Amino acid sequence: MAREFSTVGVVGLGTMGAGIVEVFARNGIDVVAVEISEPALERGRAILTGSTDRAVAKGKLAEADRDALHERVRFAVGLDALHSVDLVIEAVPEHLDLKQRIFAELDRVCRPETILATNTSSLSVTEISVATTRPNQVIGIHFFNPAPVMKLVEVVRTVVTAPEVVADVEALCARLGKVDVTINDRAGFIANALLFGYLNHAVGMFESHYATREDIDAAMKLGCGLPMGPLALMDLIGLDTAYEILDTMYRRGGRDRRHAPVPLLKQMVTAGLLGRKSGRGFYTYERPGSPVVVPDETTPLATDAAVADGARAIAKVGVVGSGTMATGIIEVFAKAGYEVVSVTRGMEKSAKVCEAVKTSLNKGVVRGKLAEADRDAALGRVSWSATLDHLADVDLVVEAVVEELSVKKALFASLDEICKPGVVLATTTSSLPVIDVAMATHRPADVVGLHFFNPTPVMPLVEVVRTIRTSPEATATARAVCAALGKTAVVCGDRSGFIVNALLFPYLNDAVKMLEASYSTADDIDHAMKLGCGYPMGPFELLDVVGLDVALSIQRELYLELREPGFAPAPLLEHLVTAGYLGRKTRRGFRDHAHR
Numbered sequence: 240m241a242r243e244f245s246t247v248g249v250v251g252l253g254t255m256g257a258g259i260v261e262v263f264a265r266n267g268i269d270v271v272a273v274e275i276s277e278p279a280l281e282r283g284r285a286i287l288t289g290s291t292d293r294a295v296a297k298g299k300l301a302e303a304d305r306d307a308l309h310e311r312v313r314f315a316v317g318l319d320a321l322h323s324v325d326l327v328i329e330a331v332p333e334h335l336d337l338k339q340r341i342f343a344e345l346d347r348v349c350r351p352e353t354i355l356a357t358n359t360s361s362l363s364v365t366e367i368s369v370a371t372t373r374p375n376q377v378i379g380i381h382f383f384n385p386a387p388v389m390k391l392v393e394v395v396r397t398v399v400t401a402p403e404v405v406a407d408v409e410a411l412c413a414r415l416g417k418v419d420v421t422i423n424d425r426a427g428f429i430a431n432a433l434l435f436g437y438l439n440h441a442v443g444m445f446e447s448h449y450a451t452r453e454d455i456d457a458a459m460k461l462g463c464g465l466p467m468g469p470l471a472l473m474d475l476i477g478l479d480t481a482y483e484i485l486d487t488m489y490r491r492g493g494r495d496r497r498h499a500p501v502p503l504l505k506q507m508v509t510a511g512l513l514g515r516k517s518g519r520g521f522y523t524y525e526r527p528g529s530p531v532v533v534p535d536e537t538t539p540l541a542t543d544a545a546v547a548d549g550a551r552a553i554a555k556v557g558v559v560g561s562g563t564m565a566t567g568i569i570e571v572f573a574k575a576g577y578e579v580v581s582v583t584r585g586m587e588k589s590a591k592v593c594e595a596v597k598t599s600l601n602k603g604v605v606r607g608k609l610a611e612a613d614r615d616a617a618l619g620r621v622s623w624s625a626t627l628d629h630l631a632d633v634d635l636v637v638e639a640v641v642e643e644l645s646v647k648k649a650l651f652a653s654l655d656e657i658c659k660p661g662v663v664l665a666t667t668t669s670s671l672p673v674i675d676v677a678m679a680t681h682r683p684a685d686v687v688g689l690h691f692f693n694p695t696p697v698m699p700l701v702e703v704v705r706t707i708r709t710s711p712e713a714t715a716t717a718r719a720v721c722a723a724l725g726k727t728a729v730v731c732g733d734r735s736g737f738i739v740n741a742l743l744f745p746y747l748n749d750a751v752k753m754l755e756a757s758y759s760t761a762d763d764i765d766h767a768m769k770l771g772c773g774y775p776m777g778p779f780e781l782l783d784v785v786g787l788d789v790a791l792s793i794q795r796e797l798y799l800e801l802r803e804p805g806f807a808p809a810p811l812l813e814h815l816v817t818a819g820y821l822g823r824k825t826r827r828g829f830r831d832h833a834h835r
């Protein structure tokens with residue numbers, strides 16, 4: 240028989256604690272909510288009221304249920320109010336000494352059978368437990384932010400946590416409607432161990448002016464389908480909390496430099512810029528605690544004004560290449576009203592690309608997304624050629640040929656001879672340095688990267704890569720063209736992986752390392768990222784779709800360019816590729832797809 244939890248205590252009513260109170264009270268459990276002082280208690284009460292009022296306003300909670308929920312919560316200052324609860328969850332700031340003091344006190348105040356749980360993100364549950372006389376009844380219950388919304392709970396058992404305590408807490412999670420993954424006590428558990436290196440890396444990109452906050456966030460939302468960009472997520476987590484988590488993970492997790500907090504974070508925390516809770520972090524909010532971002536001095540001008548900044552007029556576009564990317568790019572330009580010259584290495588290839596573009600446009604017609612007349616008009620705008628000479632009068636060239644530097648350099652040298660002056664020359668490379676291609680011409684100022692995503696007609700993002708020689712006008716032109724295509728352009732420097740791949744692939748590689756270390760299973764890791772962080776796919780699902788060989792080669796490039804030891808490809812990834820397990824395309828990768 241699982242233990243009955245009729246009353247629970249929550250200590251600390253900040254970002255997490257107030258949400259945890261709501262989770263319990265919503266599920267019919269009485270809560271004693273404890274803070275350190277009256278003003279802090281009032282803040283906690285206000286967070287709870289704000290959240291439940293929003294749920295009512297959105298029609299997700301009936302008024303009567305909200306009132307009943309509030310009646311289940313008793314607020315108090317000081318831990319003494321917790322003398323008769325069945326379980327306590329502590330959610331105070333991420334400091335080991337503070338948590339140890341609170342657990343020693345809870346041990347004294349609470350009944351001997353009470354389970355004591357911590358919501359720590361990165362500290363050792365074991366170290367917290369030894370501050371009590373009942374380490375076998377101490378456990379980690381790690382909720383995700385916002386606790387009422389996110390489905391995942393990581394249940395963290397130490398080497399001494401009693402199995403029945405683990406079972407009781409698992410049953411409680413089910414009663415709360417949560418999905419739990421039960422794991423051992425390791426820095427960052429599953430989700431944060433995979434998340435925080437990525438978040439810190441994104442802060443580093445921002446700190447070094449590699450890209451703007453808006454562009455970094457848009458890249459990850461639109462390029463990977465994440466619910467929030469990394470900097471907006473840091474603001475939600477709270478920069479003080481994020482700093483402490485990174486610092487602890489750095490110290491506990493093998494001193495991986497990727498967890499050493501980026502210096503800017505410490506400065507922001509010292510300056511009181513803590514994120515949403517203080518009204519300002521990477522972004523500025525309407526007021527403390529509000530999720531509404533308001534413009535501030537670094538908010539970019541409206542796109543139109545920015546793109547007008549020296550952008551050249553583009554009417555005719557050349558697309559070189561005959562693969563998937565070239566095909567998608569031709570379609571996107573033609574649909575947007577540009578005259579397109581497609582150049583391949585032979586008329587047979589041109590015929591194939593033409594067929595592929597037709598097929599794709601026809602799909603749009605069948606789905607009712609494109610009128611037949613618009614399809615015909617788009618096709619009518621494309622001319623098909625097997626010689627670069629036909630690019631003499633285009634205004635923009637987009638190169639999408641094979642990912643080999645020598646081939647691309649030779650092509651750009653030819654374009655340099657053929658194209659008229661002032662043309663913007665763009666490469667779609669996803670891994671080669673754009674500057675190498677630019678220097679194959681005598682006009683490096685006109686060369687940019689235009690990194691489209693696959694499938695191009697569907698994916699809303701384009702990374703505009705400017706090299707140290709790219710002119711502001713060429714960048715502005717690239718941005719204006721993306722806007723005209725209905726795509727969101729993000730501008731970044733010429734570094735391996737640009738924004739999206741540089742942030743995405745190390746995280747995927749880390750997931751493989753975690754699996755390799757037998758810390759958790761592929762299913763639980765996928766669950767953790769989907770249900771704890773709202774990712775559309777777990778890392779192993781995504782790796783099987785992307786292709787393990789592709790992931791390995793991107794990861795190798797990142798490692799070679801940035802020399803970051805943490806970026807070294809996971810040996811398991813290399814072995815799977817060697818074994819020919821490349822993902823869905825070979826019907827086997829991390830999972831067996833043969834029978835699905």
Ligand SMILES: NC(=O)c1ccc[n+]([C@@H]2O[C@H](COP(=O)([O-])OP(=O)(O)OC[C@H]3O[C@@H](n4cnc5c(N)ncnc54)[C@H](O)[C@@H]3O)[C@@H](O)[C@H]2O)c1
Nearest residue numbers: 251252253254255274275279330331333359360384476480
């Ligand atoms: N923020 C997140 O996204 C997130 C997610 C999961 C877990 N966590 C973990 O949850 C814990 C709390 O983080 P947070 O972001 O909610 O912090 P927070 O700073 O928003 O809130 C902490 C609260 O604890 C209160 N407090 C401090 N000392 C206390 C004491 N002695 N007794 C009672 N209350 C006290 C503070 O007044 C404050 O309201 C941390 O361990 C953190 O790692 C955070």
